[in-house]
Every structure is written in C-alpha cells, then in structure tokens.
Amino acid sequence: MKILGIQLSKPSFNEVTASAVMAAGLWLACMALLRVSEQPLDRIEAGGALLVIFWGCVGVRMGIRIDHGVRHLAVNLLCGGVILALYHAIVSLIA
Incomplete structure (x- = not known):
C-alpha cells in the first residue's frame, strides 16, 4: 500500500x-515530566497525547520516518x- x-x-x-x-x-x-514541571495534563489531553505517541511509534514500524523527507512528515x-x-x-x- 502506498500513501503519497x-x-x-x-x-x-x-x-x-514493541x-x-x-x-x-x-x-x-x-x-512525569509535565507533573514535575507543575503543568499536568487533564485526562482528555493525556489520552490524546498517548494516541499521538503510539502513532509515532507504530508509524516508524510501517515505514513512515519523518527524517526521510517532506512526504514522510506530511x-x-x-x-x-x-x-x-x-x-x-x-x-x-x-462527554
């Protein structure tokens, strides 16, 4: 499958x-870093952060690497x- x-x-x-x-x-x-800096996220923001971090980790396994150019970043x-x-x-x- 190809995207862009x-x-x-x-x-x-x-x-x-993994x-x-x-x-x-x-x-x-x-x-932990945000809590120590006294700027903790609420539950909804923390859930969104988890999804984006998970996508970043899985995306690399799928071959989408932001260091390989503008198309990968896009x-x-x-x-x-x-x-x-x-x-x-x-x-x-x-809610």
Whole structure:
C-alpha cells in the first residue's frame, strides 16, 4: 500500500507490541515530566497525547520516518491529525 508515494510495510505482531511498550514508556515519561514541571495534563489531553505517541511509534514500524523527507512528515502529520480529530469527536460525543 502506498500513501503519497511512500511504500508502507505491514508490521508484525512483535513489532506492534514493541511499539506499544515503547509508546507507554514515552507517555509515562512525558506525564512525569509535565507533573514535575507543575503543568499536568487533564485526562482528555493525556489520552490524546498517548494516541499521538503510539502513532509515532507504530508509524516508524510501517515505514513512515519523518527524517526521510517532506512526504514522510506530511503523512505523519496527516495521520496524527486524523487520529486526534477522531479521538476528540468520540470524546465530545461521550462527554
């Protein structure tokens, strides 16, 4: 499958699992850093941050690397924006 001319690869189960563990660790580090700096996020913002961090980790496994040019950066930002828009739409329907 291609998006904007970028050939995507299908990550294996182990790669997705490793990405999920990495995303959880990065999210915890960010939340701890924000709490120590006395600027903690509320629950909805923290959930959005977790989704974006998870997308960043899985996106690299799919072959979307922001250091490989503008197209990769555009796809990463587009997918992250769509994920956040869906998340906020669902949260606004529930709340």
